[in-house]
Amino acid sequence: MIRYRPRLHSAYKPQRTRQDSHAVCKKLPPKIKTFEISFSQCQGVFHAGGAVQGHVKIEFTEAIRVRVITVRIVGRSKVFFGPRRGREYRYQMREEYFDETMVLTEAELESFMHKPGVSYYEFMYPLAMSLASSFEGEHGYVRYMAQATLEMPDEPDLHIKKGFTVLSVLDLNEEKNVKDVALAEVSKTLCCLCCATGPITATIKIPRRGWVPGEYIPVMADVDNCSKRKILNTKIVLTQHVRYSGKVDLSDHGQTNLHSRVVAFKERGEIPPGENELWKSEMMRIPPVPPSRLVGCDIIHINYDLSLVVQPEGPAYKISVPIDITIGTEPLKRDSESSDQLSPITSSDDRKHENEERKKTITLHAKPPVPQADVIAEPPVIVVFEPQQGHDPIPESPPSYEECIFGRVEIDEGDAIEPGHGPLNYTPMYTYYNWKTMLRAASKRSFRASKTSLRISKENLADVDTAHVHGSKTSLAENGATGGK
Template identity: 35%
Template sequence: MGKLRGFQIGLDNLQGLFWAGQTVSGRAVVDLESEMKMREIRLTFEGKANVRWSESRGSGKNRHTVTYRASECYFNTELAVFGKGLSGGDEYTLPPGQHAFPFSFVLPPNLPSSFEGNHGYVRYIVKGTIDRPWRFDDHTVLAFSVLSPLDLNQLPLASQGAEATDSKNLCCLCCKSGPIVGTIKVHRLGYVPGESVYFEASAQNMTGRECGMSANLEMVTVFHARSKSRSSVQTINSIQHQNLNPGDTNVWSGDRIILPPLPPSYLTHCNIIDIRYYLKLIIDPSGPAFDLVVPIEIIIGTVPLHSAVQQYHQTLSSVRPSAPPEIAMPAPSYNESILGPTNITEEGDGEHTQGQLNFTPTYTYYNWSK
């Protein structure tokens, strides 16, 4: 019969992070309490993107649910590490104890970065299968992160500054108030996780109401199905400023937002998910009224601007004159996404599937905040 104590996949790269074109290597480990008959042990390497969400349509008896979906497959490769796929034959017996089966797989080029969202994902997994005759197969799953480089130096907009201004009037009992005017400005648009986004903002309140004032960093993800798209907005960070009294003008400078580990902008090489980041000045009038929102789109990459590196070097030299040159440019670390873990269990996974079923993608992070 054979009793399975454990079935796990381990990677030689303990961080589980790879760039497109690199080799994923490791071992599939099978731990048996007693001998087990099987056809083979195989690994499936899979990279894919999926988008899916449902919406209600109609009313009453005509109310129904419509599901929108799309998918992309980047690779799907099987590799036998024991049994039939290596030696032919129909049945093999594995003795009790722990058995390790090494493997390696070369990732194709031009892969999108890993991403887990509320309506879709880009996901890379290794799935191990013990193919057992006349019994349920045993499975184990391990997800790993893939990063697609986004070099800010290759994007002309990244080094440019930007400024945005907008205004609105409040209406109350058919009377129009004076305007609220807001402006936000950044000196460049391109950043990497770990950098600080410094901004300047100003607001003029010509209404009769007190207004709150804040700045938000938001990630806007657009999921594209075959016949429709859907957006999701997540606030990554928010800074509150002092309130703006009626008739007052306020200038806001000196604050910053440090970028946490996040997927790069655009999700290059994926055609069904798009990611954008916006720094927004938000002016919130008291009472019933819509906020005034003034956005600037910023770009989050994986390779920093040369000008930002030079500025970091100058700052380091001023605070640590004896610092050796080789530490002037910190290499990136790789940290788990601020967005947190996702359960990656799929249809068909059940009691015979083990492994890492909660997964958090890993992204570049430059610890420049110090």
Template identity: 30%
Template structure:
């Protein structure tokens, strides 16, 4: 960056997770190898969700690339931390040219997030809910220098106490007869269950299963997978009725040996861990919806006809036993920073259409989510009030 040795955004107390209504504070550090002229240093705080994908559609003998896109903006606010604010420019539109000396310069900032419900941070395959802050060295006679950083917003609370029959076990069963050449052998039957239907990240899903193999084929394995399924909505060429695409991936799994022909196998409360995850539905994100499923798979030897059983469950971020205050506002807990853990997924690059090769900073980002593991009993809580979201 020439004269610029370092240009970065730092949050106070290294805080990276915020609630709606919180103050995002910190400083911008600018280190120069020699004096530099500029007009101002400005910051832009942005919260938005976006969805996009491309599809190839036939057009007679040719093909056409079609773009699907949607999104919404939660806030987009500017702040001047050095130099003249845009509103202070005189009637002739002149801006005062300033100079910064060689060395390290610190510029503090404070920005209050809107107190309205803000969707939880999320980074997916076809879309995201992303909150960023950009610091811009404004130089009208040349390109601007930009540094950028993302942060996590927790989103509205998902109360497990509001899930119907949250503590009731989920059960499912199936039976399949596998044909061997022209002869049908005995059936393979499986019944599976979870200990309840609503969970917190950091808990275990206790899964039980009973497998009866009356066929002449062996069972290679029995597997249980926790699957995150995300529905994305976007407009074709930006207009018309929303179209949907769904992506799914396994976030946690356990696997064990099956059994031989004419034998059986059982699981008794096997532990399937739940990693840090966003809550169901992703409230506040109109074009993104998250659901969770547990899938049991019986892998039958020498046949593509495996047995799959699927149950839908719920993952939230407010425990069932956490008290709720009566009244128009919803009370929940602000948690210690130690209860937030980085999601177990690949980091995403946060460049967008506003950025170019001159954009610097923390450009790889992974959200953090509440994690109710062993830290739950060791963490202090502070009550706050949320605006009524009804």
């Protein structure tokens, strides 16, 4: 069972990484002062195809007899949903990626007297390239954990557990259609019995479909309210959709469960009848979230969309205009010609004339129609994209890692490796491109490189001048010697 601590996602700010509160064993015998797991990466983030590295730290206050010290590395995914009976759900599925136990002491000894003081036992386990990224969801997870065990003949066994994050690569440069401009439009006519009303037209446009956490999506949107009702609010919403696949047993064909949660949103207020609202280059920042598709896992599937949501007043459904996007771990490479500038959203003259005629029809005291020859077409509405910070060429710096926007999870005993010392607190970490920090670091590197280049140029120039003077002196000396003869 997973308990979530929700956060507000309307304006994400990177948070400092908290130390895992259950990385250290809480109940220790008097003879043992410290028993903990530490990873070589301070944030506990490792990449598929690499290796998990770390050490177990043990501090004894006096000599004690030890049978063996082991580390168990486990990677698995699990899905659970439907009616619940006890701790079991009707639909469940599981994938095992690895489960290995490494002995850190000499295996041939039945027991030995461990000396007092601090001791470190290092471990390393290679990770396959096909592993899925870590994920914690409402009805399932992809989870990686390490458990150290201290077995003693005279004391109960001690277990400590610590979760770590595995990230697989989703390179946007290898994905199809992620560079294409995305445009979507929905028009809906509200009607109440025999009342005639005009449509509500909602349009949303973004410069491309591929993004990474930390990037800003410049959003253009246009909501044209030609109805007789006011619009209560409009929102730009980034949503994560997760599809879980589970079975009752092996003979079952399986069922799926779809769960959605809001990643980030921005909201605006009312739109009176006959008015419109323009979102001009609204910047939507992507917080740290898992990549799309969850490559390597067959029972959990993730996708994202960016939607313009319009809420009319009265008994009417929301109008949603979604655009599917792909969130990766490797950003698109920029060249000198690439840009996130959008062409303007232009409303056609035909639609404007239709809306004007519809307004005249539903007005009680309508004026007589104007001859077509006397109608002067209004110029189209043009929205110009204004470049914002964060759209410069990507500097060659590695991304940072930030806590998942959905926060910490508390993993119960039944979902841990095995029971021992209460629930495990764990927060997945994901790649995050902080453009301001990266650009600042890139500028410093460029400045240092320029200074180094200038210094080398001065040294070379000095060497050339020295050689030139030396050559001139030699030439004069030879000429003098020749003239003397």
